[in-house]
Amino acid sequence: MEWMGTPKVSAAHEISATALPLDALRKVPRRAIALLRMTVLSRGPQLLLVSFRCMSRRGKFITFEGLDGTGKSTQMRKLAAVLREAGHKVVETREPGGTATGEKIRKVALDSGTAGLAPLAEMALMFASRAQHIAEVIEPGLAAGAIVLCDRFTDSTEAYQGSGRRLGSEAVRELHRVLCGNLQPDLTILMDSNPQASVNRARRRNQRVSKSSSRSHDENRFEQETRSFFGRVRDGYLAIAKREPGRVAIVDARGTPGQTHQKILEILSSKLALAGPKRTHHVR
Ligand code: TMP
Secondary structure: OOOOOOOOOOOOOOOOOOOEEHHHHHHOOHHHHOOEEEEEEEEOOOEEEEEEEEOOOOOEEEEEEEOOOOOHHHHHHHHHHHHHHOOOOEEEEEOOOOOHHHHHHHHHHHOOOOOOOOHHHHHHHHHHHHHHHHHHHHHHHHHOOOEEEEEOOHHHHHHHHHHHOOOOHHHHHHHHHHHHOOOOOOEEEEEEOOHHHHHHHHHHHHHHHHHHOOOOOOOOOHHHOOHHHHHHHHHHHHHHHHHOOOOEEEEEOOOOHHHHHHHHHHHHHHHOOOOOOOOOOOOO
16 A cells, blocks of 8 residues: 555544555654554565554543433533533533524424424434534534533433434434434433422423523423323433443432532543542532
C-alpha cells in the first residue's frame, strides 16, 4: 500500500494506517507523535507495518434516565457541580432539546396542546431533536474532552416509544444506528422509583410551573398518560439495564437527594476512571 502524504492528526480522531514508509513518519508533526501509541506489527525492508491510535482525549458521555419525577435533573446538576470542582470541563444538556432547534421540537412534543400525535411521529420528533443535538452539542463536547451530562437520550425513546407506545425496541435501535451513528453513552444512570409516586411528583411540578409562568405552552402531555403506560416505560428501562449491565447502573431514587447523589458518586468512581472530587461530600 502506498503512503498518501502526511497524516492529519487531531485529538478527536482515530487514525490507522496499515502500511507506511519510514520517511512518512518523519513528516508527522512532533506534536502529533506525542499523541500516538504505535504498535509495530511487522517489519519489511522499506515498510513498517504500523497501526497507531491517538491517545484518547475524548470526553465522557454520561446520561441520566428514568420516569418523570425521579429527580434526574437535580442529580445531574449536583454531579456537574462536583465534576467542575474536580477540574473537569462539563457540558449539561437535555433531550428533547439541547439546541435551538431541539427546544422548538421539545415544545411540540411535550405540549398537551399537541393533540393526536401519532406514536411514530412522536418517535421521529425525538430522533430529529437527537440528531441535531449530537451534531451541535454532544459530539463537539466529547471531541473537546468535556464530560457531557445529558438528561435523557435514546434509552428514553426505547422506554417511552418502544415500550410505552409499543413500537418495539428494534425500531428504536435501528433508528439510533441510522440517525445517531449508534453513539453509546459511557455510563447511564437509571433513576428507578415507584412509577405512580414519580409521575405524581412530576405532575405537581409541572402544574406549579404552568401556573407561575406566562408561557402559552406546557410540558404536560406525557403526564396525562395512564398508570399502565408508565408501568410499561419502567419495564422497558429495566429490560435495557438487564441487557447492558456494563453501561447502565440502576440507582434507587427513593432516598433523599443527598443519599442518591452519594450513590451516583460511588457508581462514577467504580465505572469511570475520572479523577475524584477534591473534597469529601457528605450525605445530607
Ligand atoms: P423531562 O425533560 O421533564 O424529563 O420530560 C421529557 C418527556 O419526554 C418525558 O415525559 C419523557 C419524554 N421523552 C420521550 O417520550 N422520548 C424520548 O426519547 C425523550 C428524550 C423524552
